[in-house]
Each structure stands twice: as structure tokens, then as C-alpha cells.
Amino acid sequence: MSLKPLTLWGHAGTPNPWKFAMILEELNVQYERKFIDFADLKKEPFESINPNGRLPAIEDPNTGISVWESGAILDAIDRYVNEIRRISGVLDRWLECKGCLVGGKYSYVNAAFVPWFDVVPVLWSDKIDIEKDFPHVNAWLTRIKARPAIAKALNDKAKTMTAEGI
Ligand SMILES: N[C@@H](CCC(=O)N[C@@H](CS)C(=O)NCC(=O)O)C(=O)O
Numbered sequence: 001m002s003l004k005p006l007t008l009w010g011h012a013g014t015p016n017p018w019k020f021a022m023i024l025e026e027l028n029v030q031y032e033r034k035f036i037d038f039a040d041l042k043k044e045p046f047e048s049i050n051p052n053g054r055l056p057a058i059e060d061p062n063t064g065i066s067v068w069e070s071g072a073i074l075d076a077i078d079r080y081v082n083e084i085r086r087i088s089g090v091l092d093r094w095l096e097c098k099g100c101l102v103g104g105k106y107s108y109v110n111a112a113f114v115p116w117f118d119v120v121p122v123l124w125s126d127k128i129d130i131e132k133d134f135p136h137v138n139a140w141l142t143r144i145k146a147r148p149a150i151a152k153a154l155n156d157k158a159k160t161m162t163a164e165g166i
Contacts, residue, residue, distance in 0.1 A: 002161065003119060005030035007059040009049060011038065016070050017056035023074060027081070028126055031058075081127050084120060088134045095136040110144050114154070117141055 008024065008031045010017025017033075024031050040046055042053035050057040050068035057068040058076075067073045091113075094101070102109050117137075120128050131138045144150055 003030070003123065004061040005032050007032055007034055007061070009034050009036060009046070009057040009059070010055050011035055014038075014055060016054075020056045020058075020070050020073060023077070027077060027124070029077065029123060081124055084124070085128055085133075088128070088130065088137055091140075092134040092136045095140050100140075106144070106147070110140070111150060114141065114144055114150060115157075118154075 006024070006029060008017060008021060010021070010033055012035055021031075021033070036046055036055070041050075041055065046057075047053055049059055049066045052068060054068065056070055056073065057066060058073050059066050067076050091101075098104070100106065100110070117130065120130060130141070145154065
């Protein structure tokens with residue numbers, strides 16, 4: 001399971017990008033650094049990443065989205081983790097009562113969550129512990145993953161990722 005690392009645009013001698021690198025390290029988010037001279041900030045191709053021509057800027061190759069202004073970048077990253085936590089809480093309360101997502105029986109709707117939840121321990125193991133914090137979600141995921149079709153697809157995915165060096 002792998003997301004492509006974020007790109008953090010910075011400059012070796014300027015503080016704002018490093019401030020942001022510290023937060024990414026803290027959150028255990030994978031990223032790679034790209035350095036750019038100040039002389040190249042207010043022209044293409046950097047202006048397509050940050051029209052304001054300043055550092056830092058973040059590119060997310062998984063979504064094609066760029067974010068700039070260190071406050072906004074922090075907000076975006078925090079919100080991502082917070083949103084996973086919030087949605088997991090909603091699911092957990094629902095599953096505690098109902099045991100299954102829709103109509104009291106298994107359907108594709110359940111399977112659709114599996115690959116997304118697989119990302120959580122890879123990227124945010126220190127921030128979100130599904131087993132401990134959301135036990136009903138964890139039990140539900142364990143049941144779904146035990147289904148032969150899901151287990152086979154997950155196994156194929158793992159093999160493919162290994163073959164591709166991901
Ligand atoms: N409010 C911005 C400030 C960014 C900023 O001023 N960055 C400096 C480097 S630390 C910069 O890019 N200076 C180059 C310039 O203004 O042309 C943020 O927090 O991201």
C-alpha cells in the first residue's frame with residue numbers, strides 16, 4: 001500500500017519550508033524536497049505550482065493538487081487526519097448498532113472502504129490506531145478482509161506492489 005510522496009518545494013537557507021518539513025516529519029508523512037533559487041520563484045514553471053511565487057509549496061502527486069502558504073498547508077494536512085478520524089468515528093458508532101453498513105448484509109459498499117483504510121497505518125500509524133480507537137470499524141474490516149474474494153484481491157495487490165517495487 002503506497003501513496004506517492006508529497007513534494008515540498010523549498011530553499012536551503014530560508015526558514016518557512018524547513019518549518020514545514022518539521023511538521024511533515026512529525027506526522028510521518030512521506031515527502032521529497034525540491035530546492036529552487038529565489039530568482040526562479042516568480043516565473044514558470046514554479047508559478048503554476050504557487051502563483052504567489054513564494055516558498056514553501058506542496059505538490060501532491062496523488063491528487064494533482066498544489067497548496068501554498070504554510071498556514072494553509074498545515075491546515076490541509078491536519079484536516080486530512082482529522083477527517084479520517086471523524087469519519088471513522090461516524091462509522092464506528094453506526095457499526096456498533098448495525099454491525100454492517102447498508103441493508104444488514106455485505107455489499108460492494110463495504111469493500112470500497114478496505115483499500116482506503118489500508119492507507120491509514122502506513123501513513124498515520126502514530127496518529128490513528130484503528131484497532132484501539134475504532135474497535136467496531138476494526139472488527140468490521142477484519143470480517144470483510146476474511147472474505148475469500150477480498151483476501152484474494154488484497155493478496156494480488158500486495159504481489160503487484162512488490163513486483164513494481166512500491
Ligand atoms: N506567508 C507565507 C510566507 C512565505 C514566504 O515569505 N516565503 C519566503 C521564504 S521563507 C519567500 O518565498 N520569499 C521569496 C519572495 O518573497 O520572493 C507562508 O507562510 O508560506
